[in-house]
Amino acid sequence: MGGFVLNLNKREFPTREALRQFAKQIPAINVSAVELLLQFLQTSFEIQHYIFDILEKKYKLSEGKLMVMIILYQSSNGIAPSKLAEKACVTRATISAMLHRMIRDGLACSFSNSTDGRAKVVALTEKGRVFMDEILPEHFLRTARLMNNLTEEEQIQLVQLLKKIKGN
Amino acid sequence: MGGFVLNLNKREFPTREALRQFAKQIPAINVSAVELLLQFLQTSFEIQHYIFDILEKKYKLSEGKLMVMIILYQSSNGIAPSKLAEKACVTRATISAMLHRMIRDGLACSFSNSTDGRAKVVALTEKGRVFMDEILPEHFLRTARLMNNLTEEEQIQLVQLLKKIKGN
DNA sequence: ATAATATAATTAGTTGGCTAACTATTAGTA
DNA sequence: TACTAATAGTTAGCCAACTAATTATATTAT
Structure with a gap:
């Protein structure tokens, strides 16, 4: 510690x-x-x-790709690319290209929505879920350890300061 | 306020x-x-x-380009691209491409170093300096205002917490 | 002095971000 | 119903970041 x-x-x-x-x-x-x-x-x-x-x-694995994969990981029934873009705070164009690479690499798959001809639903493949289950525990461990230099009290202080910076 | x-x-x-x-x-x-x-x-x-x-x-103006232009702005006698890369924490390849665009746009210029045939020296042009003098004041004002929600005391607390997170 | 190594910068190729323009489909309205 | 709006997704083209490979020049060591 x-x-x-x-x-x-x-x-x-x-x-x-x-x-x-x-x-x-x-x-x-x-x-x-x-x-x-x-x-x-x-x-x-x-x-x-x-x-x-x-x-x-x-x-x-880049920051942007991890963000997107975490959202997919948490969308067990799949998600529309436009929703994915919104939740990841990137444009639909960015998501479009990223999904293309993820499908190419076998990490995600996409289906067309039967009720709306424009829409798609995307989800992680089994390979994608296995990958996430492999990397996330050590990732979150590294993440948590970065705050180890702060005491409980200091962590609470920091939460408060972050809220104030954001103005609420 | x-x-x-x-x-x-x-x-x-x-x-x-x-x-x-x-x-x-x-x-x-x-x-x-x-x-x-x-x-x-x-x-x-x-x-x-x-x-x-x-x-x-x-x-x-992107974040990376602003970083690089601030370093150039503060290097009144010019600077080597490799030094620039080091100070901006990006690769020489990134600097090489960025300088090419900045020279194309008339913001920077480069000279070859007479004592070392491999080396170059780059600097802002007059146009580049004028541009920086135009944008930096309002940029720093926006920057300072982001901390306005914190009192003096809270700002000091935050400095301390940041130091502790970094481990010193 | 020459061969080997190191350094400076560039280039090629990939990813991830953007905007703008486009296609296709759906929804809304006159 | 047919025209117009809006929405979903893609494509083209740019910028900024990366690694790996390349070129040219210096430096070091044999």
Whole structure:
């Protein structure tokens, strides 16, 4: 427990000097608030790289594809591509291309809806479900471990701060 | 002040039920820790969309391109593409293609290094600098405003929590 | 001095994101 | 009923990211 360190992928920030210059032009630019937000996005960037570089190397699985496959995994009766796009927050064009590759690779299958000639229903294949059952436990374990450096209390604090940032 | 709400782009999460099932298999999977991390990444996702959808629509400027242009902006004597790649945390191949488009669009220029025949030096053009001077103030203002929902004290708390997540 | 190795940048090919334009089908309305 | 609207999905074309392979130049070692 503890001792976990994310120490890769340090992207160059705007310098504090540069930010101060802009703040002179527009006093409402709060330099430390900008730096905090950049730090927040940088932390997210490092976490995403930590998690998804592993999945990419081991299973050729990207963040977007995992999102889509989790939604499919949870849609036991299949789902329309348009619904899938909506739930994954990507365009239908993106889903269309991704499904094409997933069907090519035997991870998903699609059926045409009998009551509506325009519509389709897609679902994971057996191979797709087996794949998810194989990768998800270790994925969620890695995910949980990333929060191990925080105490219970700090985790509650963070939940509250995230809610406030979103404005509710 | 206050009242700012990020309310778009709600991606579907793994259900708590599903997470509990995996936690039965691997007890070290702490369900609330996983949910916290997903919430953290989701908040980051919403912030990035809020900021970069605006820049994309107004100026055809993506997150990656902004990162690179900020580094160029801060490299007043120019910089080698390989250094640029390192500082932006992307591959040299990515930088190579991006520079090609930026030069095509008149935002950057490149010179060959006289002392090393392999090397290049790239820099923003006058047009590129003017562009950055135009967009950065409002960009940093938007950035700062995203933290407006937090008090000074909460901002300090968040800095501490981010440091702890990273493990130092 | 030459051969082997390392480095800088580019290119080819894949994925995942986008917008815009298109086809097909359904639903709504005059 | 026939015309118009809306909806579902696909396609074309672009950008940004990746890996792997290639070219050209420097550096190192034998």
